[in-house]
Amino acid sequence: MADTVVGATPDPHAPGADPSRRDFIHIAAGAAAAGAALAVVWPLVDQMNPAGDTLALASIEFDLTKVEPGQQVVVKWRGKPLFVRNRTPEQIAAAVKDDNAALRDPQTDEERHKPGKAEWLVLVGTCTHLGCVPTVGGGDYGGWFCPCHGSHYDTSGRIRKGPAPKNLEVPTYAFLSDTKIKVG
Amino acid sequence: MSGHSTYEPKTGIERWLDTRLPIVRFAYDTAISFPTPKNLNYWWTFGGILALMLGIQLVTGIVLAMHYVPHVDYAFASVERIMRDVNYGWLIRYMHANGASMFFLAVYIHMIRNLYYGSYKAPREVLWILGCLIYLAMMATAFIGYVLPWGQMSFHGAVVITNLFGALPIIGTPITTWLWGGFAVDNPTLNRFFSLHYLLPFVIAGLVVLHIWALHVPGNNNPTGVNVKSENDTVPFHPYYTVKDGFAIGVFLLLYASFVFYNPNVLGHADNYIPANPLVTPAHIVPEWYFLPFYAILRAVPDKLGGVLLMFGAIATLFVLPWLDTSKVRSMRYRPQAKLYFWIFILAALVLGYCGGQLPDDPVIAQPSGLILLDADINSFVWLSRVATLYFFAYFWIILPVLGLTEKPLPVPESISEPVLSHPATTPAGATASPEKRG
Amino acid sequence: MLRKGIALAALGLAFLGSPALAAHPTPVLKTVAWSFDGPFGKFDTAQLQRGYKVYREVCAACHAMSMLSFRNLGEPGGPFYDPKYKNPNDNPYVKSLAKDIQVNDIDSDTGDAIQRPATPADRFPSPFPNEAAAKASNGGAMPPDLSVIAKGRTGGPDYLYSLLTGYRATPAGLTVSAGQYYNVSMSGDLTSAWTGDHHKVPPGGVIAMPPPLEDGKVTFDDGKPSTVDQQARDVAAFLYWAAEPKMMQRKQFGLGAMVYLLIFTVLLYFSYRRIWRNVAH
Numbered sequence: 001m002a003d004t005v006v007g008a009t010p011d012p013h014a015p016g017a018d019p020s021r022r023d024f025i026h027i028a029a030g031a032a033a034a035g036a037a038l039a040v041v042w043p044l045v046d047q048m049n050p051a052g053d054t055l056a057l058a059s060i061e062f063d064l065t066k067v068e069p070g071q072q073v074v075v076k077w078r079g080k081p082l083f084v085r086n087r088t089p090e091q092i093a094a095a096v097k098d099d100n101a102a103l104r105d106p107q108t109d110e111e112r113h114k115p116g117k118a119e120w121l122v123l124v125g126t127c128t129h130l131g132c133v134p135t136v137g138g139g140d141y142g143g144w145f146c147p148c149h150g151s152h153y154d155t156s157g158r159i160r161k162g163p164a165p166k167n168l169e170v171p172t173y174a175f176l177s178d179t180k181i182k183v184g
Numbered sequence: 185m186s187g188h189s190t191y192e193p194k195t196g197i198e199r200w201l202d203t204r205l206p207i208v209r210f211a212y213d214t215a216i217s218f219p220t221p222k223n224l225n226y227w228w229t230f231g232g233i234l235a236l237m238l239g240i241q242l243v244t245g246i247v248l249a250m251h252y253v254p255h256v257d258y259a260f261a262s263v264e265r266i267m268r269d270v271n272y273g274w275l276i277r278y279m280h281a282n283g284a285s286m287f288f289l290a291v292y293i294h295m296i297r298n299l300y301y302g303s304y305k306a307p308r309e310v311l312w313i314l315g316c317l318i319y320l321a322m323m324a325t326a327f328i329g330y331v332l333p334w335g336q337m338s339f340h341g342a343v344v345i346t347n348l349f350g351a352l353p354i355i356g357t358p359i360t361t362w363l364w365g366g367f368a369v370d371n372p373t374l375n376r377f378f379s380l381h382y383l384l385p386f387v388i389a390g391l392v393v394l395h396i397w398a399l400h401v402p403g404n405n406n407p408t409g410v411n412v413k414s415e416n417d418t419v420p421f422h423p424y425y426t427v428k429d430g431f432a433i434g435v436f437l438l439l440y441a442s443f444v445f446y447n448p449n450v451l452g453h454a455d456n457y458i459p460a461n462p463l464v465t466p467a468h469i470v471p472e473w474y475f476l477p478f479y480a481i482l483r484a485v486p487d488k489l490g491g492v493l494l495m496f497g498a499i500a501t502l503f504v505l506p507w508l509d510t511s512k513v514r515s516m517r518y519r520p521q522a523k524l525y526f527w528i529f530i531l532a533a534l535v536l537g538y539c540g541g542q543l544p545d546d547p548v549i550a551q552p553s554g555l556i557l558l559d560a561d562i563n564s565f566v567w568l569s570r571v572a573t574l575y576f577f578a579y580f581w582i583i584l585p586v587l588g589l590t591e592k593p594l595p596v597p598e599s600i601s602e603p604v605l606s607h608p609a610t611t612p613a614g615a616t617a618s619p620e621k622r623g
Numbered sequence: 624m625l626r627k628g629i630a631l632a633a634l635g636l637a638f639l640g641s642p643a644l645a646a647h648p649t650p651v652l653k654t655v656a657w658s659f660d661g662p663f664g665k666f667d668t669a670q671l672q673r674g675y676k677v678y679r680e681v682c683a684a685c686h687a688m689s690m691l692s693f694r695n696l697g698e699p700g701g702p703f704y705d706p707k708y709k710n711p712n713d714n715p716y717v718k719s720l721a722k723d724i725q726v727n728d729i730d731s732d733t734g735d736a737i738q739r740p741a742t743p744a745d746r747f748p749s750p751f752p753n754e755a756a757a758k759a760s761n762g763g764a765m766p767p768d769l770s771v772i773a774k775g776r777t778g779g780p781d782y783l784y785s786l787l788t789g790y791r792a793t794p795a796g797l798t799v800s801a802g803q804y805y806n807v808s809m810s811g812d813l814t815s816a817w818t819g820d821h822h823k824v825p826p827g828g829v830i831a832m833p834p835p836l837e838d839g840k841v842t843f844d845d846g847k848p849s850t851v852d853q854q855a856r857d858v859a860a861f862l863y864w865a866a867e868p869k870m871m872q873r874k875q876f877g878l879g880a881m882v883y884l885l886i887f888t889v890l891l892y893f894s895y896r897r898i899w900r901n902v903a904h
Contacts, residue, residue, distance in 0.1 A: 026423075029894040032887040033430065039883070043272035047247055052269035056694050056712050056744040063732060075731075222902055264690045264771065267869065274869040275876065419902060427895045434888030441884055445877025446662050449774060457775035457866070458767075467810070601903075 059184030061176065064120065072136045074125060077183055081125035081133050082171065083144075084181075087155060092118050094142065095156035105167045109156045112170055122181065123157045124171050129164035144168070190217045214400060219418035220425050221406035223600050227297040228404070229432030230290050232425075236433055237287040238392060242385050244280040245329075252332065254378035256371045259334035260459040278448040284326050285451045286440045288474035291319060300526060302514030303405040309506040311398040316502045318391045323499075325384040326472065328377045335456030336466050342369045342377070344469055348482075351489040368462065408597055409514025417600040468543065476540030477533050481576070483544050484569040486559055494573070501580045508580055510588030518594040525583050532575040539569040648826040651807040652778050653785045655856060659863065662878070665871055666864050671702035673843050674861025677854050680841050682769060685761060685832075687749035690770035691865055693721035694743040700871040701864065712743040724748060762802040764831035773859070773866035780859040782808065787855035790834040794825050803829040 060077050062084060067073045072085040087095075095109040113121055127134050127146040138145030139152035141160045146153075151162030158167040173183040191212040193199040202209055251270050253262040266273035295315070298304055304312035331342045346363050350356040365372030403412060412418055419425075443451065451473060455466040471479050478495050485491035501508075516523045544566040555562045658667040675696065678688070696703045697711030708714040721741040726748045730737045741748070750766075751757035758765050767775075776782045789808030793799050796819035811828020814821075836851045843849055847857075864870070 025890065025894045025897055026427075029427070029430070029887070029890040032883075032890050036883060036887060039880075043275055044243065044247055046271040047273060047276060048250065049271050051251075051265070051271065051273070052694075052698075053265065053692070053744075054269075055710070056692065066732065261690065268690070268695070274873060278873075423898050424902070427891060427898050431888060431891040431895045434884060434891050438881065438884050438888065441877065441880050445873055445880060448873070454775055454777045454779075457771045 057184075059182055061180060061182050064179045064181060069119070077124075077171070082183060083121070083123040083125040083136070083157075083168075085121040085123070085136070087119050087121055091142065091155040095154060095158075098141075098154060098156075098158075098160075104159050104165070107156075107158060107167055112156050112158075112167070114175060117175065120181075121155075121157060122171065122173050122183065124169040126169075127151055127164055128159065128166035128168065129162070134168070189213050214396065214421075215426070216420065216422040218400065218421040219403065219412070219415070220421050221404050221412055221417055221600055222419045222424070223406050223408065223417075224404065224425070224428075225407055226432060227293070227301075228406075229429045230294040230297065232429035233290045233433055233436050234287070234294060235392070237283060237290055238385070238388060241280065241283050241287060242389070244276050244283065245382070245385060247276050248280055249378075249382060252378070254332070254375050256334060256374055256460070259332065259374060263333045275444070278444045282440065282443045282448060282451060284329065285443070285472070285474065286436070287322065288326070290436070291322065292474070295319070296530065299529075300516050300523075301405055301407060302409055302509065302511070302516065304506045305509060305514050306506065307402045308398075308405065311395065311402070312506055313503055314391055314395040314398055316499075318388055318395060319502075320499060321384055321388045321391060323475070325381060325388065326474070328381045328384070330456075330472060331374065331377050332381060333456060334374065334460045336458040336460055336464075337453050337456040337469070339369060339460035339462065340465050340469055341471060342373065345471075346373075348492045348495075351492040353489070370462075405514065406600055407515060407517060408600055409517070410597055410600055413599040414601075470541055473537065473541070476538075477536035477576075478540070480536040480540035480565075480569040481573050483540075484566060484573045498576060501577065505580060505584075509584040510586075511584075511591070511593070512588070513593045513596055515596075518596050519587075519591060520594065521591045522584075522587055525579060525587065528575065529579045532572040532579070535572040536569060536576065539565045539572065544569070648824060650810055650827045651785055651789060652781055653788070653808075654781050655784050655859070657780060657860065657863070659860070659870060662874060664874065666700055667860065668702060668704070669845055670857050670860045671864050673841075673845065673847060673853075674857035674859070674864075675702050676843065677836075677841050677858040678769070678861055681835055681854075682858065683747070683750060685750055685757075685766040687751070687757075687766075687768045688747045688770050688865065689749055689768055691747050692743065693717055693724075693741055693745060693747070695865075695868060696720065697743065698868065700868060702861070714743070717743050721745060762831055766832070769862055769865065771866045773863040775866075779866075780863040783859040783862055784855050786830075787836055787859070788852060789827065791827075795819075797825060799829055803831060804833055806830045 057078055060075065060082075062075060064084070064086070067084055067086040069086050070088045070091070072083055075082045075084065092109070099108040099110075109118070125133050127148065129146065129149055129151050132146050132148035134144035134146040134151070134153060136144055138147075139161070141152050141154035143155045143157060143160075144153040145151070146162065146164065149163050151164035152160045153164075153168055154160050156167075157170075159165070171183055173181050176182050189209055189212075191202075191209040193202045193208070198208055201207070248266065251262060251266045251273065253259060263277070266277050268274075270276075298312065298315070327341070327345060331338045346360055346369065349363065350360045352359065361367065363373070364370065365376060406412075449457075453470060453472075458466075470476070478498060481498050482491045482495040485494050511519060511522065513519055516526055542565040545560060545564050547561065547563045548565060548568050549563055557567065560566045658665060658670065678686075694711040694717060695701055697708060697714035697717035698704060701711070703714065703716050703720070704711075705714050705716065711717055721743050724741045724747075725738040726741045726745050728737055728739050729735070751760060754765060773779050773783060778785070785808035786806060789806045791805060791807055793805045796817060797805065797813060798816045798818070799805055805825075805827065806829070807825070807827035809828035809830045812824075813828060814824050816829075817824045836854045838851055839849050841849055841854055843853075847853055867873075
């Protein structure tokens with residue numbers, strides 16, 4: 001790069017030194033400048049990732065006795081809605097019956113609740129399409145219906161109809177006792 | 185922008201763009217082919233350093249604004265959250281805080297270089313005035329930015345500086361109330377300061393564009409102060425000055441990094457790590473170091489309005505400097521008398537900076553003299569400030585106008601190349617002589 | 624000319640660096656050789672652990688530290704950092720430390736104010752519910768929050784150590800009101816309270832905090848003798864860590880940045896010399 005411009009200047013003593021060595025210095029200096037710029041870019045990008053306090057957001061505990069059979073309670077967890085649903089035997093049966101139906105995101109009902117706790121369904125309450133909050137009990141399958149773009153979920157929270165690609169997400173949670181769960 | 189453009193579009197798309205928006209031509213003429221005097225020394229590298237510092241302050245500032253909360257209850261804690269929890273927040277904040285100091289360090293050197301080499305003289309008056317406007321905007325931005333962490337110095341500094349406007353007769357009180365958005369510095373003040381602190385750097389960037397435009401009409405001054413006579417006197421900006429500026433930037437960044445990584449708080453004040461408390465004033469209010477000379481001028485006058493007027497007068501003086509200096513010779517290299525007064529001026533400015541950091545009534549020399557002159561002991565910082573203030577103004581308003589008419593300058597070279605060619609060390613055989621060796 | 628400029632700049636910096644001349648004696652500031660001094664300084668983990676214990680068992684009774692969370696204790700550079708737990712919230716020791724402390728919360732079912740064991744994500748609880756309560760319990764003087772105290776006082780950890788070890792018997796001739804204690808390292812001017820020789824005003828000032836430390840007050844788990852001097856040293860180091868928890872990352876990053884910049888600058892210098900070698904200027 002230097003050659004072209006040097007040539008355009010009053011430069012009567014054209015350098016007799018080895019041109020490859022001369023270029024090396026300029027290329028190395030240019031590369032060092034580019035490297036420094038790149039090294040600075042990373043902190044500027046990374047600062048937009050979740051901060052330490054955001055990552056440390058506490059897990060929540062939830063008392064299940066508040067949820068009547070057939071009802072759903074919505075709590076806020078990590079800034080998103082969390083569905084805790086107490087399913088009736090009929091709803092469970094309807095979900096199990098469809099385990100072998102043509103599912104877009106195949107999963108059995110058994111895989112979506114804790115062993116022996118079939119009545120309790122805990123789901124992240126955001127539609128897997130574009131993040132709206134589905135309404136409970138709506139849609140063709142009696143599970144959830146997302147009003148934004150018409151996604152239908154069954155009573156196991158599996159996607160059955162509409163644009164959403166995946167089943168409603170089951171978060172990491174554990175039963176602390178028969179009536180208490182800890183999410184996160 | 186001016187003169188003959190040597191840009192030749194090489195590709196079709198460049199030709200297409202050049203006839204519609206000649207932005208590549210503009211960049212080429214500004215940063216590549218721009219004919220630059222070949223004798224510029226390292227004092228001329230600070231323009232590039234300043235451009236870089238403005239960029240760093242803009243980028244780090246925009247990033248900090250993503251995390252900062254402009255509310256009296258959360259501002260201090262949000263800054264600490266940036267330091268503790270935000271990824272690389274400590275780095276970005278320390279770069280911004282120390283970057284302000286580095287920016288001022290560079291701008292002061294840039295201004296002192298102008299004073300010494302007479303770069304403000306015709307035909308560069310507008311260039312100089314634009315520079316003064318940039319400096320003024322920088323001061324406003326820095327002051328407002330210092331308020332944002334909402335520490336004790338932030339708060340009480342804001343109180344003191346906004347109260348300066350209260351010195352104005354009749355309109356003083358309404359203006360301060362308007363500035364505050366209330367009856368004291370409070371949440372509305374913090375909110376508007378945040379907004380203005382985000383706005384002003386872009387004003388500075390706009391002024392910088394004008395500044396560069398105004399530079400490219402007459403071209404650079406140079407250490408001899410002699411106009412460029414022929415193409416022999418110049419080299420293209422790239423690669424000659426890009427690489428030289430780059431080297432100077434590297435050295436400057438080393439200094440900057442040593443503050444950011446090893447002494448990030450040394451230029452600040454410990455009191456600003458105490459959350460703002462409107463009920464308690466710190467024992468000793470001091471501004472950041474770059475404002476200390478003006479602070480000393482303010483306190484040198486025993487009258488509120490007088491102090492304010494004199495302080496703003498010191499800045500206003502800079503704007504009229506091109507018409508105060510009557511000398512036909514630009515560079516002080518050929519003005520031995522002026523050179524002496526110039527160095528005394530630098531000393532006076534440093535003394536003012538020192539006085540600004542001291543308590544006005546403290547003695548300068550350990551033993552008080554006991555001689556009271558007017559309102560204070562003659563051996564006190566307030567009197568030292570007065571002497572230095574007097575010289576500060578005398579330099580611009582008396583010495584420079586009179587000296588230009590009475591002094592006898594040394595012979596000025598015919599052209600930039602002449603002193604170089606007549607220099608014994610720069611015959612072709614000595615072509616490798618140190619390029620830093622300058623008069 | 625360049626040399627003259629540098630000399631003047633150095634002079635200016637020397638001016639800026641010199642302390643203010645004071646008419647009264649300056650408070651005593653003892654300098655300590657800290658493990659975290661200098662460009663390669665590191666925190667002494669054992670010292671931070673002892674310091675945390677002093678804070679928790681002594682200082683925390685009156686002083687809040689509201690910008691710290693328990694998880695911070697397990698972060699890199701912190702007193703209980705364990706490389707096995709990249710996420711400090713999972714560090715079992717930090718969890719157990721947090722569990723020992725009760726924090727205020729709201730019962731999400733009843734809305735009642737309750738107390739529950741802390742988790743790593745919780746902030747250090749404040750000893751007083753608000754500023755007025757803090758003042759009322761401490762003779763009108765607000766015990767300052769200690770989160771950034773090591774940066775909020777001139778002298779930093781040296782000052783904190785000096786203050787904690789600076790309590791002396793009140794000199795004869797000095798009037799100290801009830802609820803105040805004489806301390807040689809406290810800032811202040813005792814001229815008006817001094818009845819002795821005007822040229823021999825004692826250094827220091829008065830402070831509302833009674834001497835907080837005493838020999839054996841805290842039992843160190845690592846067997847360090849628990850003297851006032853040791854406690855003061857350790858808690859000052861802990862408070863410095865609390866104010867500047869990213870110091871080690873900063874110095875580490877800084878070393879890389881300085882070396883890189885140095886190489887970059889040297890390369891540019893040679894590039895510059897080469898480009899300019901044939902230009903007479």
